[in-house]
Amino acid sequence: xxxxxxxxxxxxxxxxxxxxxxxxxxxxxxxxxxxxxxxxxxxxxxxxxxxxxxxxxxxxxxxxxxxxxxxxxxxxxxxxxxxxxxxxxxxxxxxxxxxxxxxxxxxxxxxxxxxxxxxxxxxxxxxxxxxxxxxxxxxxxxx
Numbered sequence: 561x562x563x564x565x566x567x568x569x570x571x572x573x574x575x576x577x578x579x580x581x582x583x584x585x586x587x588x589x590x591x592x593x594x595x596x597x598x599x600x601x602x603x604x605x606x607x608x609x610x611x612x613x614x615x616x617x618x619x620x621x622x623x624x625x626x627x628x629x630x631x632x633x634x635x636x637x638x639x640x641x642x643x644x645x646x647x648x649x650x651x652x653x654x655x656x657x658x659x660x661x662x663x664x665x666x667x668x669x670x671x672x673x674x675x676x677x678x679x680x681x682x683x684x685x686x687x688x689x690x691x692x693x694x695x696x697x698x699x700x701x702x703x
Contacts, residue, residue, distance in 0.1 A: 597638075597666045597676040605635060606662045612655035617641050621655065621677065623663065636674045637665055644691040659683050 607625035619639040624632045639645060642652070655661065660683055665675035677690040 594676065596668055596670070598669045599666050599676075601667055602664055602678060603667045603675065604662060604664050605637075607632075607635070607660070609655050609657055609659040609661055610634070611657055614642055614652040619645060619650075621661075621663065621680070623661065633673050637663060637677050638674070639677045640691040645688075647692045648689050649686075650688055654682065654688070655680075 605623060605625045607623045609621060610624055611620075611622040613620040613622070619642060621637040621639065623635050623637065625635055626632050642650075662681040664678040664680075666678060667675045679687055679689050681687050
């Protein structure tokens with residue numbers, strides 16, 4: 561009888577652990593979805609960096625962008641992880657608050673001020689992409 565109770569307790573414990581693992585895996589899988597970004601559109605932003613967040617699992621560029629009327633809008637631009645970005649030439653010191661930059665990004669489908677980085681033109685003119693597997697930027701329009 562005690563052996564049967566101990567076996568049931570082990571099976572119950574294993575089932576609870578498995579349920580916990582599966583419950584935790586859902587957000588991890590959803591985290592890597594790009595469905596919030598409109599990958600069919602590209603938007604160019606020129607503005608001033610307010611912060612550069614070199615963090616895992618994703619880095620971010622926070623940028624203030626003036627519109628045609630001079631009203632400043634704040635954007636949060638998502639990037640890959642530092643390990644991916646380093647393969648494209650990024651460093652934790654690539655951007656600083658106050659830097660003037662130009663970004664090409666895929667905007668958020670919701671219309672919020674944010675997006676997924678395609679390329680960044682740094683103050684020194686260097687162009688960096690969002691990782692080695694990122695598609696190249698669109699060719700400039702003929703003059």
